[in-house]
Amino acid sequence: MIWALFLGLAALALAPLGFALFRPARVIGRKEADLALYRAQLAELDRERAAGRLEEAAHRAAMLEVQRRLLSAPDMAVPGRAGRGAAVMAAFLFLIPAAGFGLYLWRGHPDIPAAPFRERQEAAARDDALLVQLRARLAQTPPNIEAARQGWILLGNAERGRGRLDAAAEAWNRALAARFDPTLAAELAQLQLERGENEPASALLMRALGEAPADPRLRYLAGLAEAQAGRNANARSTWRALLADTPADAPWRALLERQLQDLP
Known part of the structure; x- marks a missing residue:
């Protein structure tokens, strides 16, 4: 049962990747993707400040860090997903959890405790x-x-x-x-x-x-x-x-x- 649970969790973790692979392709530029990410980060910071979970000084520091990363973003384009590349990624979608499961059975030690706070x-x-x-x-x-x-x-x-x-x-x-x-x-x-x-x-x-x-x-x-x-x-x-x-x-x-x- 425990291994079935692990496989189920792996499938859930990779589900978004599978959805992205099999939906219609769309060419996305690196700049467009970076900009969307930074806009989302800035909006989230504003929401945290408005909700009172982020002090003004911390909000300003976080905003500066997001802005620094945006200004340092590489100026290059990333080609869209091609059919051949999607097929390769789809294969990896199934191979990665299988390989990870086999590797864990071979070298894994589930009985090892987590590193304690003292360590x-x-x-x-x-x-x-x-x-x-x-x-x-x-x-x-x-x-x-x-x-x-x-x-x-x-x-x-x-x-x-x-x-x-x-x-x-x-x-x-x-x-x-x-x-x-x-x-x-x-x-x-x-x-x-x-x-x-x-x-x-x-x-x-x-x-x-x-x-x-x-x-x-x-x-x-x-x-x-x-x-x-x-x-x-x-x-x-x-x-x-x-x-x-x-x-x-x-x-x-x-x-x-x-x-x-x-x-x-």
């Missing part, structure tokens, strides 16, 4: 210790060499992933001090905007735009900094100029138009 705490503590060691090693490394700069970037990424924004900002500032990079400056500026540090973010974006004036992410963040500082006229001017330079099929165009409409 997860110990793993997190080990990760923290590694970050402390990395920070100490970088502090002893000459700051002007490229290896140190890359180390600070990696440390900043790790700290941001763990939600420690102060530590991430410090690491990225050290990397920028070694060599200024507009892309990394955009990451740090967005983090500063999430923390409400508008003036430092504006100064950083101004410098980055001096080196990469056409970068759409930098231009968008510059307008966002102006909007969050209450300088709506400047934000509108910045975003309108960006909109004029944005291709009609750019995945972030709809987001930019929405931000312009939402300005007071």
Whole structure:
């Protein structure tokens, strides 16, 4: 009975894929799919805030992250599903659960308990210790060499992933001090905007735009900094100029138009 239950659950999990394979084909571009996903994410964030389940600061940070991913989305098209590809996928639809079932019978150990909370705490503590060691090693490394700069970037990424924004900002500032990079400056500026540090973010974006004036992410963040500082006229001017330079099929165009409409 237990194996029949597992097979039933596998069939339910793969049912949406089967439905997508056997319904009439439709060509969908990568940009269109990305845009639909980001619109849904933004709408969900708005609903969470309206329902009181998301504070304003958390809502703003989440919105910025969705906007960052949209502005970083690759500019490429994905071809529609061809008949041959659909047939291959349909075969895999049945082969995947069968192969997984066989592999589980061969190598599976259903009696192994889940990792307890204490073990997860110990793993997190080990990760923290590694970050402390990395920070100490970088502090002893000459700051002007490229290896140190890359180390600070990696440390900043790790700290941001763990939600420690102060530590991430410090690491990225050290990397920028070694060599200024507009892309990394955009990451740090967005983090500063999430923390409400508008003036430092504006100064950083101004410098980055001096080196990469056409970068759409930098231009968008510059307008966002102006909007969050209450300088709506400047934000509108910045975003309108960006909109004029944005291709009609750019995945972030709809987001930019929405931000312009939402300005007071």
